[in-house]
Amino acid sequence: MKAVVYDRGGSPDFLECREVEKPTPRGNQVLVRIIAASVNAADYRSMRMGIIPKRKIFGADIAGRVAEVGASAIKLKIGDEVFGDISDSGFGGFSEYATVPENILALKPSSVSFENAAAVPMAAVTALQAMRDQGNIQAGQKVLVYGAGGGVGSFSVQLAKYFGAEVTTVCSSRNVDMVRLLGADHVIDYTKQDFIASGTQFDLIMAVNGNRPLPVYMRMLAPRGITVVIGGALSQVTKTILFGGLMSIGGKKIRILAAKPSTKDLEFIIKLVEEGKVKPVIDRRYNLQQTAEAMQYLGQGHACGKVIINVG
Ligand SMILES: NC(=O)c1ccc[n+]([C@@H]2O[C@H](COP(=O)([O-])OP(=O)(O)OC[C@H]3O[C@@H](n4cnc5c(N)ncnc54)[C@H](OP(=O)(O)O)[C@@H]3O)[C@@H](O)[C@H]2O)c1
Numbered sequence: 190m191k192a193v194v195y196d197r198g199g200s201p202d203f204l205e206c207r208e209v210e211k212p213t214p215r216g217n218q219v220l221v222r223i224i225a226a227s228v229n230a231a232d233y234r235s236m237r238m239g240i241i242p243k244r245k246i247f248g249a250d251i252a253g254r255v256a257e258v259g260a261s262a263i264k265l266k267i268g269d270e271v272f273g274d275i276s277d278s279g280f281g282g283f284s285e286y287a288t289v290p291e292n293i294l295a296l297k298p299s300s301v302s303f304e305n306a307a308a309v310p311m312a313a314v315t316a317l318q319a320m321r322d323q324g325n326i327q328a329g330q331k332v333l334v335y336g337a338g339g340g341v342g343s344f345s346v347q348l349a350k351y352f353g354a355e356v357t358t359v360c361s362s363r364n365v366d367m368v369r370l371l372g373a374d375h376v377i378d379y380t381k382q383d384f385i386a387s388g389t390q391f392d393l394i395m396a397v398n399g400n401r402p403l404p405v406y407m408r409m410l411a412p413r414g415i416t417v418v419i420g421g422a423l424s425q426v427t428k429t430i431l432f433g434g435l436m437s438i439g440g441k442k443i444r445i446l447a448a449k450p451s452t453k454d455l456e457f458i459i460k461l462v463e464e465g466k467v468k469p470v471i472d473r474r475y476n477l478q479q480t481a482e483a484m485q486y487l488g489q490g491h492a493c494g495k496v497i498i499n500v501g
Contacts, residue, residue, distance in 0.1 A: 193480040195236065196245050201488070202357035204236075204247075204481040212288040214259035219291045221271060222254040227281040228480075229340065230420060233488040244447075245275070247484070248282025248498070251289075252297055252306035252329040253350040260348060262291045270297040272459070274310035274450040283480045295455040298463045305462060308469035310444055310497040311421035312340030313458045314347050315389050315419060315448040323417045323444045324393045328353030331411070332386065333391040336362035336398025337373065338446075341419060341495045344458075345395050345471040346371045351466055357391070359384050359399070367470060367493055385409065398490075400425045403432065470494025477501075 190212040197203040227250040237246065243413065252272035255265050273294040280436040281287040297306045319341075320326040324348065334345045337358035337458045349356045350372040357375040358368045365376050377384045379399070398423035410416060418429040426445065433443045461467040472493040475483040477500050487496050 190286040191244050191477060193248075193257070193477060194245050195241060197245055199237070199319060201481040201484040204484060206478045206480065208218070211286050214257050214262070214288045216260050217290050217292065218259040218288045219255045219294070220257040220264050220286055220288050221251060221253045221294070222256040222286055223251050223284060223500045225305040225320075226250055226500055227307045227340075227497065228483050228487045228496045230274065230309045230487070231250060231276060231311060233484050236484065237488070243279030244281040246281040246284050248277035248280055250307050250310040251275055251282040251287060252303040253500075257288065258291075263466075264401070265291045265294065270299065271295065272297045272304075272306035272310060273455060274314065276311065277450050283500075285476065293450055293452060300348045301459060301462050302472070304471060304497050305469045305500070306459065307497060308471060309458055309462065310342070310450070311448070313344040313348070314451060314454045315341050315446065315466070316344040317454050317458060318448045319395055319417045319419050319446045320345065320352065320393065323446050324395065324415050325432045326352045326354060326393055327489065328391035330354045330437050331357070331389060332393045332395065333357045333383070333389075333409070333501060334373075334395045334397060334468055335359045335401070336396070336421060337462065338494075339398060339492050340495045342397045343367070345397060346373050347467045349395075351461060354393070357384070357387065357389060361491070363368050363491070364493055371468075371470070377460060381461060390414070392433045395419060396421060396425065403428055403436060403443060407436060407443060411442045413440045417446055418443065419446045421424060426496065436493045455493065471497055472495070473497070474499055
């Protein structure tokens with residue numbers, strides 16, 4: 190099978206599309222013929238840090254068809270259309286086939302394309318767990334999505350609207366129209382205006398990207414408001430881990446998210462996609478041979494939604 194192999198650290202130049210041995214599913218694993226995958230910050234950030242995944246192949250988000258089943262796989266059968274986040278089982282999505290424990294995959298509705306299904310797993314589940322589990326989002330709340338333009342951001346805007354929030358987004362000029370189309374009530378272009386100038390106090394701040402001092406986020410919270418730091422600059426994430434607890438005073442809270450792959454959450458989100466309530470935003474499409482280019486593009490940090498790898 191063809192796979193994009195990464196066995197030397199540091200740069201997308203070392204990603205090489207070549208023939209490797211097709212794996213065999215064991216136990217509760219199934220072999221998935223991957224049709225589409227998507228790129229996440231987790232892929233390029235790990236690559237930049239020189240981390241080589243267990244199977245020497247990046248790619249967490251996949252959508253495809255079950256081609257073989259392991260001896261003790263009972264949930265899935267050959268031909269099932271599935272999708273999921275395989276980062277916890279060693280990545281391996283930038284490849285024609287991957288062996289995956291069947292319990293981490295969800296069934297793809299036939300009306301949802303493989304591209305759209307591949308766009309969902311890591312980004313949408315992260316957005317959902319941040320706002321629902323850490324942020325305790327409620328209808329009618331004022332929610333800020335800081336860094337709304339990328340994968341997690343574009344799902345955050347739509348899910349916050351689904352939960353009935355009034356949504357303000359912060360993004361650059363090129364993403365203004367896109368976030369409006371996704372339903373944002375207010376859009377702040379960070380190249381022209383600082384969100385502090387809005388004077389709004391938010392019940393929930395989703396810090397998806399960028400790098401703002403934590404006291405700024407705390408100042409912009411309403412009484413009992415919550416800031417959930419999802420990503421952005423390493424310093425923003427590190428400071429939240431170190432000082433988030435100490436800064437959570439007077440009813441306001443700042444929390445860090447560590448999202449976990451969840452089939453239940455995948456099923457929740459794909460139903461919204463099926464019903465047209467959430468629409469994956471696809472910025473660019475590449476083929477498997479162009480994966481290094483796709484990683485390079487995402488690594489620039491300004492994708493508008495998701496970047497897809499069409500595998501087969
Ligand atoms: N905590 C977790 O469990 C978890 C899980 C998944 C991802 N993450 C993190 O979440 C973050 C987003 O992931 P992603 O996959 O959505 O990445 P992505 O698709 O690469 O995000 C790119 C977006 O970030 C925006 N951006 C870049 N610099 C910005 C700035 N200074 N201010 C505001 N927006 C800015 C860009 O919009 P503009 O072009 O408009 O600037 C672009 O649309 C990453 O840091 C990732 O590591 C965390």
